[in-house]
Amino acid sequence: MAAKKYKVIYFDSPGRAEATRLALSAAGVDFNDVRLTSEEWQKMKSSSPQGKLPMMEVEFANGKKTTFCQSGAMIRFVARENDLYGSTNEESTMVDVVMGTLDDFFTELIKFFFEKDETKKAEQKVNLGKTVIPTFVKYFEDVKKDKDWMVGTKMTVADIAVFSLFDQLSVMFDDDDMVKEYRNSASLKGLAEKVLTNNGIKKWIENRPKPKKT
């Protein structure tokens, strides 16, 4: 049977698309990495299903094409297709818990990055560094404990997505203090090392466009 063809469409940044790009790479699935400029996106926004990115177009073996929105749905599609979603319903649900928590974390970060008022932005930065980031780091450490993976006994998209978000944070905040809990976390550093043993992920990271500091 012919393989499915994938197109991941997003901006030229990691953001909400990178975990899906990493999951496809982990599974050794080729995909078309489409990176739009703001101008290109504005031209197609009104004719897109939700007026939001990322989107993932999948062309099935019979030629049918479906465009999925919502980063969580996209990565779960890839996870189900490639055995990256745990081995039982309990494990898959725990993967969902981790992914939902990452979404809450991402939402907090987005509020900060899009804040225009400099005073509010400075306050939010303090809150992120003192409270938000340490709280999420502690939560992910509690889930992982001293196991190899976040959930179950093999890599899932929960591992990939946790790795991806902290990888982005490390680039965004070159200020050590902001991500010191992550940098000092033996458990999450261990997870990153495990994720990076995957050849597809290693290759993707070596060759992807270098993430920019926001």
Ligand SMILES: N[C@@H](CCC(=O)N[C@@H](CS)C(=O)NCC(=O)O)C(=O)O
């Ligand atoms: N829940 C959606 C959120 C999508 C979203 O907010 N996308 C932003 C970028 S991260 C976007 O499309 N912004 C451009 C726009 O609204 O035109 C998801 O996870 O995919």
